[in-house]
Amino acid sequence: MIRLNCDYLEGCHPAILRKLTETNLEQTVGYGMDPYCQQAAGMIREAFACPEGVVHFLVGGTQANATVIAAALRPYEGVLCAETGHINVHETGAIEASGHKCLVLPQFNGKITARQVADAVAAQGDDEHMVKPGMVYISLSTELGTLYSRQELEALYTTCQELGLYLYIDGARLGYALTAPACDLTPADVARFSDAFTIGGTKVGALFGEAVVISNPELNRNFRYMIKQHGGMLAKGRLLGLQFIALMEDGLYFSIAKKAVAQALRIREALVNKGVPFFIDSPTNQLFPIFSDAQAEAIARDFELALWERVDNTHVAMRVCTSWATPDAYVDAFITAIEKL
Amino acid sequence: MIRLNCDYLEGCHPAILRKLTETNLEQTVGYGMDPYCQQAAGMIREAFACPEGVVHFLVGGTQANATVIAAALRPYEGVLCAETGHINVHETGAIEASGHKCLVLPQFNGKITARQVADAVAAQGDDEHMVKPGMVYISLSTELGTLYSRQELEALYTTCQELGLYLYIDGARLGYALTAPACDLTPADVARFSDAFTIGGTKVGALFGEAVVISNPELNRNFRYMIKQHGGMLAKGRLLGLQFIALMEDGLYFSIAKKAVAQALRIREALVNKGVPFFIDSPTNQLFPIFSDAQAEAIARDFELALWERVDNTHVAMRVCTSWATPDAYVDAFITAIEKL
């Protein structure tokens, strides 16, 4: 049985295991104050062209999102997001658990626009009976595998600047976004057009770990207190630093992500050739084909995909994911299976 | 420079790295639902003689404490603990951040008694203007390296049962407690005389990870929702299962802990022989000698200890820690340094 249902099925890139093994018995200070974390932070600042950015390493995505958002907002403020946003749907109310409302906007292709943000702020109208928007949350790539264009992101950021909102980018799949052929954003753009963003390690080669990069110094004030309070300060923090060193060395993070996107696009082409429609047209490592129940059943004999949504009585949208770890043989086998449908 | 200042300086026991390496490219389901986590849970249930216990794996101690306590308490309830309790002092208010007051009791040797618990409940007197005690938190070994006796623990548990309180044991250093010669508690006692307890991996051989063992089924209701909301649900959950399998195999957890305690006791003997007094007399892997400033300075040339507390104008209490990773050579060198004082 070949699993293509998500991008966190395997352990980590071998380069990371090597790094952990080499340094295993060294003694370092804890809680992310070690030289490896410092080195990794420097490499990230360079890769994302943000020399003033402050980098923190957290274990997981829900933790990173909850910590950044709680650090940014006053108690009466909420975070604008797409209705499909991960924080709104799949984090068991972690944002609300720290007291903040997700101010939900209708999405199109998993995305929201500068105009929607401006309208939402206008509609709230500084009425103290309503939650005040304090931040905009977007994900890149989105939960539907889609991308913001440079123009869209810049517009969002400019609007946020004008309206006094923070813009935060959840980059759980940032690698798969930035290396997609359809993406016109550079790493530097991500840093320039946001107040904070994450670089997801868990889904792109690491055992675990999300780097939180904060460009806006206001948001960084006492941020480590927030990490600790939210249970995100790893005692042996160097484990995070070491993993990101391995990922940043020679652009490994980007090269493995690029490979996975290329694999997804090969699968996409096979689906297109076969005339399989898509629930959404996504240009990154996640695909959302719509299969007839018969097709889905045929595929399920050898492949595990994720059920996304039932479309009608006889069709389902499935999610297919590639990752840094997907062997070419799996992709070939899946393409063959598609062709046989 | 030799570090003996804490017990989370190194990576992990080599058996764990081996296990991670062997399984690295396997595909498993996420979020702790994989076979490795199931296997590890079974091994823990056996080692702690609690066949009905439910085992969850979380990344870190603050997370584990905050999640268990928030799962146990109603909004108006608080958690009784020693003033030196980790949750009260060193978790940046994570308990309060989930809405609950630490109901602080004076400590003696880092411990609290059944009598104190009963008195605190009586003093609250079900007065709705005061926070209602809902749980008792103790740590084993304590933050001061001390131990509860079997009789003390049983008395606490009986009192909690009578008063309708949960008893929760923070076992961040459980290995170093249970393997100390002075300890009359067995693993089975820990499970039997509590509603929930943790088995600390981070400080006893793992890269990271705390096993939360819940004996009281009421406390387990929808517990995984709580883990997820608190940011403690690791995507690649098997990393936790694999580590605890390695630790439970052939009692590795206990044998490495026992070794570390034996090392600490050798150091303790050297300090006693030298006439160095103790801030507190601790029988586990943490020692708290009081040095004159001159002595402290001499030691600081080659050894890094932790400053615990200034005792008077010319003396300081320091913390010395051994761990599963402390080489005998470090212990020998430190003993020699003591003898030279």
Next chain:
Amino acid sequence: MIRLNCDYLEGCHPAILRKLTETNLEQTVGYGMDPYCQQAAGMIREAFACPEGVVHFLVGGTQANATVIAAALRPYEGVLCAETGHINVHETGAIEASGHKCLVLPQFNGKITARQVADAVAAQGDDEHMVKPGMVYISLSTELGTLYSRQELEALYTTCQELGLYLYIDGARLGYALTAPACDLTPADVARFSDAFTIGGTKVGALFGEAVVISNPELNRNFRYMIKQHGGMLAKGRLLGLQFIALMEDGLYFSIAKKAVAQALRIREALVNKGVPFFIDSPTNQLFPIFSDAQAEAIARDFELALWERVDNTHVAMRVCTSWATPDAYVDAFITAIEKL
């Protein structure tokens, strides 16, 4: 200038002032434990035919909602409500501030259905990554002045019972609902088909005050702790009891509400006669006519209404409210103004 913009413009019914004046210098115990609160609770139990109901008196509606909801839910649970629900829109995130997500359902006429509730629970599917529905919140009359029929309410309650959800009715305008000619619900139905409901005093004759009536004993456990923690326990609690005694005596609450609804229906008839369309067709004390800007301007010379929503470039929906305190002369004057449009 005559104000018809909301139903909390004046003080209180004279019977209440009399009662407060008569008892002013009596000494009673505080915090709602006085004989007046007991008496008022008894009168409410009788009026709503719920002999087992427990009655608590709180100062305001946001407080009452936040307290009931926080008392009902576990940390990972949320409250299902219409997108127009007061808790979702106009309470500055008070529900989220106590850690709970408003699980928003599309509304029709300000209402939600049993079917929507069942579908939402099915969609969550006990997936621990998503907030678990724990309660349904409805308002009666709704924020749009509409009513649930007996059949609709019973269906909601039956569904909640089947799915293990609490059903909570925000009765800030309960009087104006139950006395509307179009309402087929009795006070007893409200108690029977809910786990808890409020009887709004603020908008129906009192200076302030909401009675929270809890039929489900599980929800009442330690409820007074919740009131105190949420800042809702009035020191001189008898002020609430006294007001509700006055309101329950000889059915004053219902007779003054009935009068206000009758006034609104007179205004409604005038609007219909004039051919003014409605934003929503509401049968209680709130009306939502759509005026042309010219009409709105004409009215604004003598009357203050509430701007509800701009409908198009030349039309606005306004809210017209009557209350227990609206003089007939105001209604007559407003009807004359409508006729002149």
Next chain:
Amino acid sequence: MIRLNCDYLEGCHPAILRKLTETNLEQTVGYGMDPYCQQAAGMIREAFACPEGVVHFLVGGTQANATVIAAALRPYEGVLCAETGHINVHETGAIEASGHKCLVLPQFNGKITARQVADAVAAQGDDEHMVKPGMVYISLSTELGTLYSRQELEALYTTCQELGLYLYIDGARLGYALTAPACDLTPADVARFSDAFTIGGTKVGALFGEAVVISNPELNRNFRYMIKQHGGMLAKGRLLGLQFIALMEDGLYFSIAKKAVAQALRIREALVNKGVPFFIDSPTNQLFPIFSDAQAEAIARDFELALWERVDNTHVAMRVCTSWATPDAYVDAFITAIEKL
């Protein structure tokens, strides 16, 4: 049975009832934006010589404390207070419910000192594993009826200024403090030496209501959102404004408080003459005599006092309270009873 057990037994000063009656059927805007609230705010600014102060009116003390503290602190910050502080003991964890730890300091006579504050900040040492002090809370008069001297208050404020902490004064009994002969503080001092303070109405003549006066504009930012979220925004806000107008007119607040303190001092003198010792020597409207059980029993035949604390097997400390409403005849009767002991 004469009650002298607390200072919120009766309704309100007749001047307030008159004011409410006179204005009862007026129509005003809601939520504290009415002209009466504005007028009351102006009178308070004048009485407390703080022309720049912003005044908000809230219903009760727990609400006021929770709202001010939550508005002031960042999530990782806590509030320094005496162990006897109302927020720490008698508000059912309302501060923790909004996420903040009470950082408890040992008290002497119910008070804390500038030195204790400085030491606590030094001990925290900006260690991100510990809650950061962000505010100091004191009560005036204290829960034990004692007073801060001008010098003590100024020292506290200066220390707070130096350390970047807010100083907040809970003035639930401010009237009884400022009018005590032993008090060397003026109303202007209270405003000058704090960032925010409350003027308690509930215990000093009002039906209910606390005025929150904010001198530090930073603390006032979006404060009305905080009030609303905490359920403290009274719909008919003018009820608060009207009460404070009545209390401020011709210094009524101060004259009625002065009378109550004078009554308490007469009782105090009788107790001293009788040789009754005190649990604490308090110079305001609360007295804490220690009676033998026989004495307490004798008194209990005609008078209800509050049990404060059992002192030993045969003695109890009781609380005796006078208030604006205490008739001289009650005081005379109580003095006679003391003389007869």
